[in-house]
Amino acid sequence: MKTENAIVIIGGGPAGLAAAVQAYDSGARDILILEREPRLGGILNQCIHNGFGLTRFKESLTGPEYARRFERAVRERNIRAMTDTTVLSLTRDRQVTAVNAAEGAFTVRAGAVILAMGCRERSRGALNVPGTRPAGIYSAGTAQKYVNLKGYLPGKEVVILGSGDIGLIMARRMTLEGAKVRAVCEIMPYSSGLKRNIVQCLDDFGIPLYLNHTITKIEGEKRVTGVVVSEVDGNKRPIPGTEMHFDCDTVLFSVGLIPENELTKSAGIPLCAGTRGAAVYQNRETEAPGIFACGNVLQVHDLVDFVSEEAEIAGRAAAEFVSGGAGERDAADCVNGKNVSYVLPQKIDKNLRGDVKLFFRVTGTFRNCTVLAESGGKILAGRKRRIAVPGEMETLLLPAEKLKEIEGELVVRLEEESWK
Amino acid sequence: MEIKHLTCIECPMGCALEAGVEDGRAVYVKGNSCPRGKMYAENEVVCPMRVITSSVRAADGRMISVKTSAPVKKSEMLEVMKKINAVHPEGRVRLGDVLAAGIADGADLVATDDSPL
Ligand SMILES: Cc1cc2nc3c(=O)[nH]c(=O)nc-3n(C[C@H](O)[C@H](O)[C@H](O)COP(=O)(O)OP(=O)(O)OC[C@H]3O[C@@H](n4cnc5c(N)ncnc54)[C@H](O)[C@@H]3O)c2cc1C
Numbered sequence: 001m002k003t004e005n006a007i008v009i010i011g012g013g014p015a016g017l018a019a020a021v022q023a024y025d026s027g028a029r030d031i032l033i034l035e036r037e038p039r040l041g042g043i044l045n046q047c048i049h050n051g052f053g054l055t056r057f058k059e060s061l062t063g064p065e066y067a068r069r070f071e072r073a074v075r076e077r078n079i080r081a082m083t084d085t086t087v088l089s090l091t092r093d094r095q096v097t098a099v100n101a102a103e104g105a106f107t108v109r110a111g112a113v114i115l116a117m118g119c120r121e122r123s124r125g126a127l128n129v130p131g132t133r134p135a136g137i138y139s140a141g142t143a144q145k146y147v148n149l150k151g152y153l154p155g156k157e158v159v160i161l162g163s164g165d166i167g168l169i170m171a172r173r174m175t176l177e178g179a180k181v182r183a184v185c186e187i188m189p190y191s192s193g194l195k196r197n198i199v200q201c202l203d204d205f206g207i208p209l210y211l212n213h214t215i216t217k218i219e220g221e222k223r224v225t226g227v228v229v230s231e232v233d234g235n236k237r238p239i240p241g242t243e244m245h246f247d248c249d250t251v252l253f254s255v256g257l258i259p260e261n262e263l264t265k266s267a268g269i270p271l272c273a274g275t276r277g278a279a280v281y282q283n284r285e286t287e288a289p290g291i292f293a294c295g296n297v298l299q300v301h302d303l304v305d306f307v308s309e310e311a312e313i314a315g316r317a318a319a320e321f322v323s324g325g326a327g328e329r330d331a332a333d334c335v336n337g338k339n340v341s342y343v344l345p346q347k348i349d350k351n352l353r354g355d356v357k358l359f360f361r362v363t364g365t366f367r368n369c370t371v372l373a374e375s376g377g378k379i380l381a382g383r384k385r386r387i388a389v390p391g392e393m394e395t396l397l398l399p400a401e402k403l404k405e406i407e408g409e410l411v412v413r414l415e416e417e418s419w420k
Numbered sequence: 421m422e423i424k425h426l427t428c429i430e431c432p433m434g435c436a437l438e439a440g441v442e443d444g445r446a447v448y449v450k451g452n453s454c455p456r457g458k459m460y461a462e463n464e465v466v467c468p469m470r471v472i473t474s475s476v477r478a479a480d481g482r483m484i485s486v487k488t489s490a491p492v493k494k495s496e497m498l499e500v501m502k503k504i505n506a507v508h509p510e511g512r513v514r515l516g517d518v519l520a521a522g523i524a525d526g527a528d529l530v531a532t533d534d535s536p537l
Pocket residue numbers: 010011012013014015016034035036037041042043044047085086087088116117118119120121140141142144165166169257260263294295296297301302303304307
């Protein structure tokens with residue numbers, strides 16, 4: 001086993017694969033992907049529905065089809081990938097310790113590291129739903145794995161809490177397999193899922209979506225027998241007298257994803273409160289030199305197309321880092337202003353070349369609004385939006401020539417009236 | 421004339437569309453940001469079509485993900501699902517293989533993944 005690698009990529013999902021391909025195409029040859037699962041492709045392997053790749057390939061691919069394209073690109077370049085291999089620790093000076101059955105535990109010194117560990121689902125435990133703890137309660141992602149990869153339907157009558165995309169997708173999937181989905185409840189006044197999924201997964205099958213509602217009680221001894229759903233007030237407190245009862249044998253939770261950043265933390269890399277991922281420069285380099293991050297470990301993406309795009313930025317930057325090291329930085333903070341909940345990158349290095357695509361999320365639903373990036377009283381980029389919603393990531397292009405005009409920090413905000 | 425409100429699902433923009441329907445045909449479409457939205461509304465008011473994605477159990481017991489090669493009538497989705505669940509491919513499957521020709525009008529059932537090695 002070789003103990004030095006130019007670029008080590010942790011995670012072989014779409015982010016890790018695209019980063020590997022781009023690092024190779026930018027000149028790096030010594031690249032190693034470490035993946036915990038037996039197969040490359042990450043969570044896409046279980047996302048068998050279509051709608052992936054619309055932006056990138058201008059066709060509607062299923063998750064496995066999208067994953068196989070990138071896996072093939074990795075294989076064509078003979079990039080080394082070790083599956084069934086879990087990374088246990090990472091240090092700030094880029095020592096990666098991993099374990100697998102063939103090698104036991106081993107440590108690789110990396111010239112550059114790309115973090116691509118993806119995210120995991122928030123669990124019910126984090127939610128405090130009162131009631132019993134019977135069988136029949138799953139996260140939507142676990143149910144997705146059962147149905148799609150194991151061919152086993154976890155229940156016949158279902159209530160879903162949370163209208164995230166995975167929950168919506170599972171509402172349709174279980175309906176097609178013969179289950180009855182009674183309701184989807186969302187505590188917020190809007191769905192965090194894509195419009196397309198609300199139409200095709202709920203409306204198509206007449207499944208009701210209750211906004212401003214949550215599950216206030218789960219009933220059943222051994223197995224779930226029903227739930228109580230209540231409307232909530234502006235402070236998300238259940239309103240007495242609004243209770244509805246649904247019989248069901250299964251409850252699915254689709255209440256959000258959390259970037260999987262244990263390794264990042266163990267390397268002492270600071271995380272950003274808004275994204276729960278590492279704070280990065282526009283080339284996706286973290287505060288630790290030579291450690292880059294991309295994909296869902298950095299910010300929870302709704303579209304895998306953006307994951308691939310972000311991974312390519314990180315892959316290219318990692319290749320540049322190992323071939324030439326880092327240049328002098330001239331950094332500015334990039335922060336969220338009015339009506340914006342976070343911005344990525346969190347830091348802009350004015351010495352780096354190229355345009356900067358700012359990714360951010362807005363705090364509510366806004367129509368006929370303008371998103372803009374401002375610094376020192378000057379507007380450096382702006383764009384009108386007919387609609388902006390929290391469930392869909394917003395982007396804004398900051399042209400390369402504007403970087404030098406940043407004075408102090410760069411603020412990204414949303415103005416409600418049309419600007420200019 | 422009947423006025424129908426739809427959400428375009430051809431891309432993540434999800435434009436809110438309005439279609440004027442007469443004799444089961446769209447006479448105008450508003451709210452679309454591109455021609456695909458117009459086409460979507462025109463089809464959607466006549467005969468909505470959907471690609472079905474699912475997974476089938478191979479003869480060796482493992483699951484293989486599949487899709488219909490073309491959209492099928494929304495009203496026939498559950499019928500087509502029954503046919504899909506009766507398909508049990510044998511031997512090694514490769515992404516793109518036709519597992520059942522003509523599973524619905526003008527659509528085959530194709531594998532969307534390679535069978536695991
Ligand atoms: C259950 C679920 C369903 C989803 N469904 C959709 C969907 O329908 N549509 C959509 O657009 N997006 C969906 N997403 C979001 C989806 O995750 C992203 O679009 C995309 O897959 C993110 O790519 P990634 O490579 O960043 O992460 P992932 O695909 O999660 O890949 C991360 C990889 O890193 C590996 N890994 C993690 N930690 C380690 C470690 N310590 N050592 C080695 N390997 C490690 C994991 O095994 C995994 O293979 C879903 C997410 C989840 C969790």
